[in-house]
Amino acid sequence: MSRPKSSPAASRLRRASRRHEWLLLGILAAEVLVFSLAGRNFLTADNIANLVRHSTEIGLLALVMLPVILTGGIDLSVGSLLGLCAVVFGSIWRDWGWPWPLAAGGALVVGALGGGFNASLISGLRLPPLIVTLATYSLFRGLAEALTRGTDAFTRFPESFLFLGSGRVGGIPVQAWILGGAAMLLWLSVHRMTWGRSWRAIGFSPEGALHAGLPVSRRVVTTYVVAGLAAGVAALTYAARLGTAKADAGTGYELAAITAVVLGGASIFGGTGTVAGTLLGVAIIAVLTNGLGRLPATLSIAGELSGLCTGLVLLAALAGSAFSDWWAGRSSRCRGATPGDGTAPTPT
Amino acid sequence: MAVTAPGFFEPQPLLSRLAAAAPRLVVACGMAVVMLTRQIDISVGSLFAWCSVVAGLLAGARPSPPLALAAAVALGAAGGVINGALVAGLRLPAIVVTLATLVTWREALRLYRQGVFVNLPEGLQWFGLPMRTGQLLVCAIALVVLCGLALVLRQLAIGRQVYAVGADAEAARLAGLRPRRVTFGAFVLLGALTGLAAVLNLVQSPQVDPATGRLLELEVIAAAVVGGVAVSGGRGSLPGVFSGFLLLTCISPALTYLGVKPYWDKAIQGLLILAAVAAEGIRRRKEPRG
Numbered sequence: 001m002s003r004p005k006s007s008p009a010a011s012r013l014r015r016a017s018r019r020h021e022w023l024l025l026g027i028l029a030a031e032v033l034v035f036s037l038a039g040r041n042f043l044t045a046d047n048i049a050n051l052v053r054h055s056t057e058i059g060l061l062a063l064v065m066l067p068v069i070l071t072g073g074i075d076l077s078v079g080s081l082l083g084l085c086a087v088v089f090g091s092i093w094r095d096w097g098w099p100w101p102l103a104a105g106g107a108l109v110v111g112a113l114g115g116g117f118n119a120s121l122i123s124g125l126r127l128p129p130l131i132v133t134l135a136t137y138s139l140f141r142g143l144a145e146a147l148t149r150g151t152d153a154f155t156r157f158p159e160s161f162l163f164l165g166s167g168r169v170g171g172i173p174v175q176a177w178i179l180g181g182a183a184m185l186l187w188l189s190v191h192r193m194t195w196g197r198s199w200r201a202i203g204f205s206p207e208g209a210l211h212a213g214l215p216v217s218r219r220v221v222t223t224y225v226v227a228g229l230a231a232g233v234a235a236l237t238y239a240a241r242l243g244t245a246k247a248d249a250g251t252g253y254e255l256a257a258i259t260a261v262v263l264g265g266a267s268i269f270g271g272t273g274t275v276a277g278t279l280l281g282v283a284i285i286a287v288l289t290n291g292l293g294r295l296p297a298t299l300s301i302a303g304e305l306s307g308l309c310t311g312l313v314l315l316a317a318l319a320g321s322a323f324s325d326w327w328a329g330r331s332s333r334c335r336g337a338t339p340g341d342g343t344a345p346t347p348t
Numbered sequence: 349m350a351v352t353a354p355g356f357f358e359p360q361p362l363l364s365r366l367a368a369a370a371p372r373l374v375v376a377c378g379m380a381v382v383m384l385t386r387q388i389d390i391s392v393g394s395l396f397a398w399c400s401v402v403a404g405l406l407a408g409a410r411p412s413p414p415l416a417l418a419a420a421v422a423l424g425a426a427g428g429v430i431n432g433a434l435v436a437g438l439r440l441p442a443i444v445v446t447l448a449t450l451v452t453w454r455e456a457l458r459l460y461r462q463g464v465f466v467n468l469p470e471g472l473q474w475f476g477l478p479m480r481t482g483q484l485l486v487c488a489i490a491l492v493v494l495c496g497l498a499l500v501l502r503q504l505a506i507g508r509q510v511y512a513v514g515a516d517a518e519a520a521r522l523a524g525l526r527p528r529r530v531t532f533g534a535f536v537l538l539g540a541l542t543g544l545a546a547v548l549n550l551v552q553s554p555q556v557d558p559a560t561g562r563l564l565e566l567e568v569i570a571a572a573v574v575g576g577v578a579v580s581g582g583r584g585s586l587p588g589v590f591s592g593f594l595l596l597t598c599i600s601p602a603l604t605y606l607g608v609k610p611y612w613d614k615a616i617q618g619l620l621i622l623a624a625v626a627a628e629g630i631r632r633r634k635e636p637r638g
Contacts, residue, residue: 007524074443121622125629128579130388130443132625134566139618142611255447268441275437311452315434318448322438
């Protein structure tokens with residue numbers, strides 16, 4: 001599969017990431033096998049539609065977390081921004097009396113602005129992303145609570161809006177189209193376009209990317225704005241799925257999204273990671289959560305057990321990647337080659 | 349502040365407030381040490397909950413409070429050993445490791461307790477002392493931890509090693525230090541202090557909520573950052589952390605006195621952290637590049 005022009009280090013890296021994806025696919029297949037044998041009504045069309053519906057928000061956030069992590073950043077504020085967008089949507093629709101498509105547009109604008117706010121602090125003032133988004137994590141959630149005075153909830157959305165959460169187009173849930181579209185766009189930009197490749201270049205080496213003439217800060221800004229925008233979209237599907245918009249919408253989603261991305265093989269230091277891996281990470285967590293709820297033995301404790309298993313799977317994936325790095329380093333030393341650090345330039 | 353809201357400085361509510369916040373200060377001290385070595389630990393909240401629950405159960409089963417309290421500290425240190433081994437031993441990124449332990453411990457506790465509260469025996473509250481003395485004792489323990497660690501960091505060789513490792517681990521290694529041991533030690537210290545904080549929190553209430561300690565990691569990281577500890581390691585001091593802690597602890601009651609509604613709390617905390625890091629960023633920019 002490797003193209004003749006690519007350098008040995010790059011193709012080795014690509015092979016390594018492919019190996020990781022096969023491993024994830026194996027885990028996913030094992031999960032599906034176990035749950036369809038032991039669980040009740042696991043492999044039915046209804047349940048699969050249900051599974052997709054419930055994983056849309058985290059899937060969207062994980063997909064847009066990938067570019068952020070590729071550049072070596074992190075965004076802890078997406079869950080809170082989801083809450084803020086949901087509340088803004090609800091208050092524009094109910095309190096201002098605007099039709100819901102306009103309110104939805106407002107929520108998307110707020111999402112993009114929130115992402116832009118993160119980006120301006122991270123890129124403009126050169127502050128660490130971890131701390132900036134930790135602060136906006138608190139800020140966005142706080143604004144959502146202040147807007148609703150802590151308790152107010154928006155409900156009774158019109159039928160045409162709820163269609164977004166429970167309708168089907170062509171027999172497939174609306175959310176599957178949204179998630180699929182987002183995955184397609186992300187895949188195109190990360191793996192097939194130069195600006196997506198520049199995200200990875202920035203993650204490998206920000207200085208190097210700068211000297212190579214890439215507009216580093218502009219590229220970094222796009223990742224956070226896209227993340228904010230996706231938080232807005234996720235807020236809409238969340239509100240439509242549950243039929244309410246409250247200030248606590250999306251609590252903890254940022255951790256789930258980061259977990260999925262890291263499970264998908266992306267390095268938290270930036271530079272490596274694939275869209276396919278991220279989607280597999282999301283799917284593994286979603287199937288685990290859904291499947292455990294269908295095992296007769298674990299019905300009552302499914303929620304707790306699936307959370308615990310997610311944590312353990314993440315720990316195992318981390319230890320596994322550390323082990324395979326160590327193994328790769330050892331075998332390349334045995335052959336007397338210099339250990340590839342993956343920073344070899346790709347010829348144009 | 350003193351002019352507009354004299355009620356704020358009355359000793360009794362102030363003491364209660366400080367006693368309630370003292371556990372956070374203890375954890376913030378440990379977090380500052382970990383951040384000085386250029387790492388971070390976001391799992392402290394889950395560990396805090398485990399320590400509280402286990403100490404509560406032990407104290408209830410066998411009425412020997414000192415043993416239960418020691419168990420909490422030991423359990424915290426054990427949690428720190430796991431984080432430290434994964435970060436320093438396997439060289440995994442701290443943010444991901446502690447994210448994994450954050451989720452794992454929290455969910456394991458939920459599975460184990462199913463949300464049931466732990467009732468504490470009578471004699472445990474305020475260590476069996478009258479409330480006022482107990483509050484003073486809690487604050488005093490937190491202050492002793494703060495001052496002790498501050499002295500160690502400033503005066504002792506091991507404290508200087510923490511700064512050296514955080515500023516440049518490779519340079520520290522070439523200078524003959526053991527960066528991985530220092531990092532490991534910092535995580536264990538933070539774990540033990542988390543256990544101690546759980547105890548200090550435990551004695552203030554008649555029950556333990558197994559969901560306790562949620563968002564603790566954010567509060568203590570915020571206190572450290574507002575107090576001037578750099579996330580890039582090697583810079584910051586414990587007196588700074590103390591001032592950051594005081595600022596964050598006093599801001600919400602102070603604003604209530606000034607007539608701001610309490611649901612603005614979180615937004616204002618976020619703005620404060622942003623202001624603190626932005627000030628730091630601007631200051632660093634003005635410095636001549638070396």
